[in-house]
Amino acid sequence: MATQTSTSSAATALPAKRVGRRSVNTWPLLSPSVILLFLWMIVPLAMTLWFSFQYYNLLSPEVAGFAGWDNYSYLLTDPALWTAMINTLYLVFWVLVITVGLGTLLAVLFDQEFYGRGVARLLAIAPFFVMPTVSALIWKNMLMHPVNGLFAFFSRSLGLPVIDFFTDFPLTSVIIIVAWQWLPFALLILLTAIQSLDHEQKEAARMDGAGPFSMFFFIILPHLARAISVVIMIETIFLLSVFAEIYVTTSGGPGLASTNLAFLIYLRALREYDVGGASAGGVIAVILANIVAIFLVRSIAKNIAD
Amino acid sequence: MHPNTRSKLWLTALGWFAALVIFFPILWMILTSFKTEINAIATPPVVLAAPTLENYVAVRERADYIHFALNSIIISFGATLLATLIAVPAAYAMAFFPGRRTKDLLLWMLSTKMMPAVGVLIPIYLLFRDLHALDTRWGLIVVYTLMNLPIVVWMLYTFFKEVPKDILEAGRMDGAKPKQEVWMLLLPLSLPGIASTALLSIILCWNEAFWSLNLTSSNAAPLTTFIASFSAPEGLFWAKLSAASTVAIAPILVFGWMSQRQLVRGLTFGAVK
Numbered sequence: 136m137a138t139q140t141s142t143s144s145a146a147t148a149l150p151a152k153r154v155g156r157r158s159v160n161t162w163p164l165l166s167p168s169v170i171l172l173f174l175w176m177i178v179p180l181a182m183t184l185w186f187s188f189q190y191y192n193l194l195s196p197e198v199a200g201f202a203g204w205d206n207y208s209y210l211l212t213d214p215a216l217w218t219a220m221i222n223t224l225y226l227v228f229w230v231l232v233i234t235v236g237l238g239t240l241l242a243v244l245f246d247q248e249f250y251g252r253g254v255a256r257l258l259a260i261a262p263f264f265v266m267p268t269v270s271a272l273i274w275k276n277m278l279m280h281p282v283n284g285l286f287a288f289f290s291r292s293l294g295l296p297v298i299d300f301f302t303d304f305p306l307t308s309v310i311i312i313v314a315w316q317w318l319p320f321a322l323l324i325l326l327t328a329i330q331s332l333d334h335e336q337k338e339a340a341r342m343d344g345a346g347p348f349s350m351f352f353f354i355i356l357p358h359l360a361r362a363i364s365v366v367i368m369i370e371t372i373f374l375l376s377v378f379a380e381i382y383v384t385t386s387g388g389p390g391l392a393s394t395n396l397a398f399l400i401y402l403r404a405l406r407e408y409d410v411g412g413a414s415a416g417g418v419i420a421v422i423l424a425n426i427v428a429i430f431l432v433r434s435i436a437k438n439i440a441d
Numbered sequence: 442m443h444p445n446t447r448s449k450l451w452l453t454a455l456g457w458f459a460a461l462v463i464f465f466p467i468l469w470m471i472l473t474s475f476k477t478e479i480n481a482i483a484t485p486p487v488v489l490a491a492p493t494l495e496n497y498v499a500v501r502e503r504a505d506y507i508h509f510a511l512n513s514i515i516i517s518f519g520a521t522l523l524a525t526l527i528a529v530p531a532a533y534a535m536a537f538f539p540g541r542r543t544k545d546l547l548l549w550m551l552s553t554k555m556m557p558a559v560g561v562l563i564p565i566y567l568l569f570r571d572l573h574a575l576d577t578r579w580g581l582i583v584v585y586t587l588m589n590l591p592i593v594v595w596m597l598y599t600f601f602k603e604v605p606k607d608i609l610e611a612g613r614m615d616g617a618k619p620k621q622e623v624w625m626l627l628l629p630l631s632l633p634g635i636a637s638t639a640l641l642s643i644i645l646c647w648n649e650a651f652w653s654l655n656l657t658s659s660n661a662a663p664l665t666t667f668i669a670s671f672s673a674p675e676g677l678f679w680a681k682l683s684a685a686s687t688v689a690i691a692p693i694l695v696f697g698w699m700s701q702r703q704l705v706r707g708l709t710f711g712a713v714k
Contacts, residue, residue: 161534168531175587176553182564249453255460264697266648268669269686283482327705376557379650397559421560428555
């Protein structure tokens, strides 16, 4: 009886819902979030755009007014911008290659049954939860330091020349640190994706005589394609504005060797007080990120449709 | 030996090797925090001779460390609480009363997250300067609230959607008013989801190091900024720095380990299940 009444009530409720059975005005509930986010997005962005067309230097307030495209043309002809752009893309690219490559292999490894897998997995994802300034200092002081670092000790013990990481390979060193921080992220997401792979499908492939390699390339990798693309997009958004790791280790140097776009804007704005020029850089950073974001939002949109 | 057992042993060795290599820098930092300053920079490195707690005592005795840690706690918890309070109504509305625009609204909220912080650093910095919000806790709380709001709304939305509609329906039949429905049914039912959302938000605030480095210097500086101030002096402080860092990351590491499952969902906006 009880079930009967409940199903019948659900049946009558369903078509009614479409008309708005309880016509709730959701705007009061939504408005705080929507208005705040709108302001957070639009106001600063509009200001950045506005400043990017102004002469505005905090040190020389007498020079002010509309600058037209001057900030942009100055920025675009400044070799520092191109160095920073190339460094930005280089950093994003290599961190992606390392994290996605190693992350996939590790995800396959941690998908296997072994003793103490749970604990090992916790250890492997730990770097993601370490604040960027701490991880940068661990690597800078304890591992890569040319005198007291562990790496220097190892190369000395092996009779190899000691590498001064941050002087000789500044950008590579930053890449290593950032990749170490983001590897757990790739691992965690790819592992989740692998575990959602149908076991029967894997069994069937094994029955058909698929070895571990064909299994990886024809079953697991295609299944991971979507997850990998999500990892790439989300990491790209964050990696485009890597800041703390550079700030703590190399300060963008030597010269501009490890300056990325985020750090260049910081230098222009808060060290040289050139608000106009820095804003033009900010606009370029926004455009760069949006190109990636469009693809990301599209791929997520597909998922919430169902 | 059974071939299956043997391959499992190999996998165990390989898996643990990989995990320890990745974990090693953190382990080394923790070990260093128990060394004397002289042992910390010794070559060849001392693994762990005569462990000492003096660094932790030193860290605890430095009043400024407590000050920065307190800032971190107040800012992360404040921003998380604020974001949750703002997000719950919105997520509730979108999960239970979806309209034609709900999907677009969700995606739009997500897209605000795509804005690189450097793109808006200058106006925020100048606004903060004019509002005297530089180096204040509330200033950073506002920024972090807005920074995490899309993620919080998004995660709560997915958790609310999993709450069986029948239960809410039944409550409504029994005469529950909308307010009661939210407080007495929805929130208790989705408490685990709300908890993991809050956990993720706290983790993100705690580790945030772009705004904190640029908008705070001393008064409101959280641990990220405090630790960064050690980048200049060379050597001699490594053991104490390690102890300070260990204490700074320990609570968040535990939080992260506790919420790793939900983390995937939160960080990928449900795109990977």
